[in-house]
Amino acid sequence: MNARKTILLIEDNSSDVELTRRAMSKAKISTELVVAEDGPKAMDYLRGEGTYAGRSIAEAPSLVLLDLKLPGVPGLEVLRSIRADRRLRRIPVVILTSSKYEGDVSAGYDSGANSYVQKPVDFKAFQFVIEHLALYWLSLNEPSPPVELDSGSVQRP
Amino acid sequence: MREASSRSEDSGFSPPRRAAWLDKSDVLIFLFGTALIVCAASYTIHRDYLTTLNLWRSELSAAVIHRSWTLRSALRQSQDDAGLLAEFTPTQDLLAPQRNGSKPTLPPTVIQSQVMDLFDDFQRVYEYATLYLYDDAKRVVVRAGTSANSSDGVTQIAEFKQTLEATIKNGHYTVKLVRDPQRGLSLVFVMPAFAHRGKGAAQGASPVGAVALVDPFAKELLPLLKTRTPVTRTGELALLQVQNGDASYASRGYESSGLLDPFSTSDTLRKSAVAAVDDRASFGQYIDYRGIEVVAAMQRVADIDSVIVYKVDKDEAFADYRRTVRIEISATIAIVLAYAGLILVFRGNAVAREMRILMAQKQLVNETLESTVSQRTSQLALMNQQLSIELRERERAEKEVRELNTELEERVRNRTIELEATNRELTAFAYSVSHDLRAPLRGIDGWSLALLEDYGSKLDSAGQQYLTRVRSETQRMGNLIDDMLLLSRLARDEMHMNAVDLSAIAQRITVGLRDAHPLRSMEFNIEPNLVINGDQRLIEIALTNLLSNAVKFTSKTSEALIEFGKVEREVETAFYIRDNGAGFDMKYAHVLFGAFQRLHKDSEFPGTGIGLAIVQRVIARHGGRVWAEAGVNRGATFWFTVGVRHECP
Numbered sequence: 001m002n003a004r005k006t007i008l009l010i011e012d013n014s015s016d017v018e019l020t021r022r023a024m025s026k027a028k029i030s031t032e033l034v035v036a037e038d039g040p041k042a043m044d045y046l047r048g049e050g051t052y053a054g055r056s057i058a059e060a061p062s063l064v065l066l067d068l069k070l071p072g073v074p075g076l077e078v079l080r081s082i083r084a085d086r087r088l089r090r091i092p093v094v095i096l097t098s099s100k101y102e103g104d105v106s107a108g109y110d111s112g113a114n115s116y117v118q119k120p121v122d123f124k125a126f127q128f129v130i131e132h133l134a135l136y137w138l139s140l141n142e143p144s145p146p147v148e149l150d151s152g153s154v155q156r157p
Numbered sequence: 158m159r160e161a162s163s164r165s166e167d168s169g170f171s172p173p174r175r176a177a178w179l180d181k182s183d184v185l186i187f188l189f190g191t192a193l194i195v196c197a198a199s200y201t202i203h204r205d206y207l208t209t210l211n212l213w214r215s216e217l218s219a220a221v222i223h224r225s226w227t228l229r230s231a232l233r234q235s236q237d238d239a240g241l242l243a244e245f246t247p248t249q250d251l252l253a254p255q256r257n258g259s260k261p262t263l264p265p266t267v268i269q270s271q272v273m274d275l276f277d278d279f280q281r282v283y284e285y286a287t288l289y290l291y292d293d294a295k296r297v298v299v300r301a302g303t304s305a306n307s308s309d310g311v312t313q314i315a316e317f318k319q320t321l322e323a324t325i326k327n328g329h330y331t332v333k334l335v336r337d338p339q340r341g342l343s344l345v346f347v348m349p350a351f352a353h354r355g356k357g358a359a360q361g362a363s364p365v366g367a368v369a370l371v372d373p374f375a376k377e378l379l380p381l382l383k384t385r386t387p388v389t390r391t392g393e394l395a396l397l398q399v400q401n402g403d404a405s406y407a408s409r410g411y412e413s414s415g416l417l418d419p420f421s422t423s424d425t426l427r428k429s430a431v432a433a434v435d436d437r438a439s440f441g442q443y444i445d446y447r448g449i450e451v452v453a454a455m456q457r458v459a460d461i462d463s464v465i466v467y468k469v470d471k472d473e474a475f476a477d478y479r480r481t482v483r484i485e486i487s488a489t490i491a492i493v494l495a496y497a498g499l500i501l502v503f504r505g506n507a508v509a510r511e512m513r514i515l516m517a518q519k520q521l522v523n524e525t526l527e528s529t530v531s532q533r534t535s536q537l538a539l540m541n542q543q544l545s546i547e548l549r550e551r552e553r554a555e556k557e558v559r560e561l562n563t564e565l566e567e568r569v570r571n572r573t574i575e576l577e578a579t580n581r582e583l584t585a586f587a588y589s590v591s592h593d594l595r596a597p598l599r600g601i602d603g604w605s606l607a608l609l610e611d612y613g614s615k616l617d618s619a620g621q622q623y624l625t626r627v628r629s630e631t632q633r634m635g636n637l638i639d640d641m642l643l644l645s646r647l648a649r650d651e652m653h654m655n656a657v658d659l660s661a662i663a664q665r666i667t668v669g670l671r672d673a674h675p676l677r678s679m680e681f682n683i684e685p686n687l688v689i690n691g692d693q694r695l696i697e698i699a700l701t702n703l704l705s706n707a708v709k710f711t712s713k714t715s716e717a718l719i720e721f722g723k724v725e726r727e728v729e730t731a732f733y734i735r736d737n738g739a740g741f742d743m744k745y746a747h748v749l750f751g752a753f754q755r756l757h758k759d760s761e762f763p764g765t766g767i768g769l770a771i772v773q774r775v776i777a778r779h780g781g782r783v784w785a786e787a788g789v790n791r792g793a794t795f796w797f798t799v800g801v802r803h804e805c806p
Contacts (some may be wrong), residue, residue, distance in 0.1 A: 015600040022607060069592050097594040101588055101642075120633035121595055122628075123603035 005138055006032045008061040010042045010078060012071050019123065020065075020130060024097055027131035030103040034061065041072030043081055046088050058146055060091050063137040066113075068104055076104075076111050083112035090144035092137055096129075184243035186501050193492050198489040202482050209478040210452070213469065214440045217454030222438070224394060225456040232332055232344075232460050235370055238283060239330070241349030242290070242368045247271040249352060251299075252292055252366040255696060269299065276301035286343070289310070289369040292352075293325055298366065311337045311371050321367060324349050328357060328364045334398055334461045335375075344378065344461070346370040391470035397430040398463045406446065426453060430464040433457055442471065532718040580649060587645040594638050602631040633765075637642055640767040643698070647774040652692040654688045659687040659732065662697050663721050666704050674708065677717065684722035687732065689799045691779050699775035702768040703795055704733045709762050710793065711738035735794040740787040749785055770799070 011017050016033050024033060036042035042064075044050035048057045064082070069077035074097070082088045094115040095108045108116050117133065120126050242248060247268045249256060254265065263271075271492055276288045280301045287302030289312070297312075311317050316335050324331050329351040337343045343463040348356070349364035356362045378396070394430045397404040404427040426443040433439040433455040440514045452475075453468035605627045661682055667673055689696070704719065711717035720735045739747070741756045748754045750773040772795075776783045780800025787793035 013596055014598075015603070018594060019600065019603040022603070098592040099588060101591065102637075104304070104588075117600060119595070121598045121602055121631060123599065123606045126599065126603065 004032065006034050006061040007061075007134070007138075008034055008036045008042065008045065008064045009063065010039070010070065011035060011067045012037045012069075013067070016067070016119070019126065023127040023130040024134065027099075027134065029131070029138075029146070030133045030136065031062070037079040038070050039075070041076055046082065046091075047085070052096070053068055057087055060088070060146075062143060063133070064091055064093045065096045065133070066093055067096060068099060068108070074109055079108070079111045079113060087147050090147065092141065094133060094137065096133075109110070112136070168672045182506055183500060185527070186690060187497060190496050190500075194489060194492050194496065198485055202485055205478055205481055206475075209475060213452050213474050214454065214488075217469065218440055220394070220440060220458035221454045221465045224465050225458055225469070228458050228465065229460065231378065232346075232458075235283075235344070235346045235372060236332065236348070238279060238285075239370050242275065242279060242288070242349045242370075243350040243366075244354050245272065247275070248290065248350060248368070249365070251290075252350055253352040256365075273301065283369050285372050287371045289371075289560065290366060291321060291325070291369065292366045293364060295321055295325060300537070302371070303572050311335065311343055311345060312369075317369075320345065320347050321369060323647075324367050325364050328362070332460050334463060337371075342373070344372045346372070369570055389469050390472060390475045393468055395466045395468070396458070397427065397461050397466055398461070399431055400435040400462065402431060404425070404434075404464065407706075424448075425464060426468065429453075430455060430466065431465045432742070434459075434462060443468070520534070523610045528669055547663045583645060584649065591638055595635060598631045598634050598638075602628050605631070609784050633763075637765045637767070640765045640771070641708045643773055644767055644774065646773060647695065647698070647778065650695075652695065652778060654690055655693060657691045657693050657696050659689060659696065659700065660685050660721075662693075662700050663687075663704060666697075666701050667719075670704060670708050678715065679708065679711070679717040679719065679752070681720065682720040682722075686721055687721070689779075690729075691799055695775045695778065700734075701770045702772050704794075706735055706768060707736035707738065707793075709738075709764065710740070711736050712762070714738050727799070729794050729798045731798050732797050733794050735792065737792040740789050740791045740793045741785075742789050743787060746785055748786070750783065 009017065009020060011020070021033060024031070034045060036045055041051070045052045045055070046057070046060070048055035066075050066079060070078070075097070079093055079095070082093060083093060089112075092114045093112070095104075095113045096117050096119055097117050100118045105116050115133075118128055120129065137156070139146060187615050190428055234734035250263075251268045251272055272290065276290065276299050279285065280288050285302060287300065289297055292298050294688070296320075311625055313336055314337065316333065320331050320333050323329075324347045328351070330349065332348045333345045333347070335343055335345050345368065345556055348368045348370075350366040350368060351357055351362050352365050353362070381399055382747065396601065397406055424444060424446050426445045429441065431445055436457065438454070438456050441452075443452075443453050445451045449469040451468040452471055453466050455467075456465045458465055488800070605624045609616075609621060609624050618623070663683050665682075667683070671677075671679065703720075705718045708717070711719065716737075718737045721733070723730050723732045739762070743785060745756050749756070750769045753763065754770075773783050774799045776799070781798040782800075783797040785795050
């Protein structure tokens, strides 16, 4: 396993992306932040396909931050795709979204989310959230061992 | 009768009841007629009885009178015999030798022999048992008969001796029926003998002796009694001897023993015989020695103090009569029945007549009824027609109503679908707002902060202040969005009704409020055990808003007092939350619960203006209502009720 850890942020709002990077830097988190603007790009990255062809699937991100409101494929669909893929299903996925709507929360957990966090409007509060998420998932949480793969078999959802 | 009944069957007319058939007068007529018939029958029967009795009276009386005469003539015969013997010259010579003043011409032995011959002749010819000649000293001078050589038993009887003595003394002829222990009953004839012929006791002469003839009853009288007995089955002739006030049968059982049996004490015949011996004749119904009822005629035989009785058993005597009576009674019953039948037939005819009258009346009534019915029927037909028209009208109206209803339902359904769609859209909108509006706000806040942090040194204090203001407005905008989202959700979310402890919830909220305002002096007065049936989560939102409001509007009050309690009213329980804060002008009370309505400047009392709208929505969803009472700077009281609609889930 590569020692260099990454966080995959699935988010279409560039402002939010920049604010997330700023919050991470303010919190002095050096982990690489990979951003995917929509679901298909995120899945390409995770599976090493498309623009990310050649990337090893074994280099799974330590954490996926998922916005529910995405253009095209909704966030929950992306989550289900990750959980349906044998190779990806153990990756921790935290839903980070503006909505605190109960239906979304329930559906998020039902679809296999590891956590559900609302993005606060207050940036200081937001920074607090990012800092703590990184601390927990990258340091405290014990990651899953890599998935034993059959010879080149690729499962598609 | 038959005509009436058949007609009644045809017309279905029920015949009159039997009670109406025979009324009281019919019964009276019947009873009266029956009484007459019975009287006539009784009279006839009685007459028959008397006739029968008279028949027997004449028959039996004739018989006894005849016997009586026969008997008396027989007795007279013996008296004549005795007289002849007494007046026989040798007899007088023998008893009174000096009767003519000189001695008789013949010697006494010859005279005695002559008397003896005569006595023997009489005994032989007339068959007397014994013949005696006594002198005046009652010594036997001559004796003739079967027991000539020995003394006759009869002469030893006291009765005989008395009779003999009385005859010699007073010179009267006596005949007596005596009981002879050897021979049974015997007749004894005692004739006085005088010295001269024609000079008897009537001439004052004294008897010089007496002639006594003894004749057995069976030989002398019984054959007489038994001759010419009337042809009857039970007829019996009897001779009763009356002695010392009693009568005894002289004839019965005589042949065997000559002694009379003890008789039945109920024998009325004997008593009657005692009476009859002094009378000439008697006839009547008696009970004889057997204890059997008899019809008997009696005739005395004065010479020997006896009564001849001729009796016939009543059974035989009245056999014909009884047969007649039976026939007559049968006839009477038949007549009564025929009479009853006649009455019934007559009455039946009367009933038939009555029935005909009734039928005629009924016919009349029927015709009247029919015309009434036909009138009524035509009226009813008219009414029916009207009714059916009305019915059709109504059916048409109902059909219209149904169609309208169906249409309405369709519209309601469509509208509901539309509303649901709208609701969904609203939800989506609210969701969108929540998400889409918050994202730029976060950006504004984030970049404002970035500006402050990164370039704050290049701004003066006013510039920094402005950025801070940008950030606080952003925060307020975020709160607004949250509240709006909550409000939209309150109208939509499903309710979960349970027992909710308002007091406990309020207590918990006040703890949070004290923590949020550590510097404030606030007193909360919460009534315990305020429990309602409601949705815990919604109630908590409403109470949070109301209590937060109270805290907020007492922020300028030095000693804040906030009370939560209830007042029991007639039909409902009203809860209140009262504060002693800023209050408000009641003329704005009507807009108090509208969304985004604010009565105070935000600088004085900050807020989104949605809190009371949320409270109202929650209370409305519980079927209750909410209202406020307040005055400017006089505090405010917010009232709410929880309707019965949600008391029971």
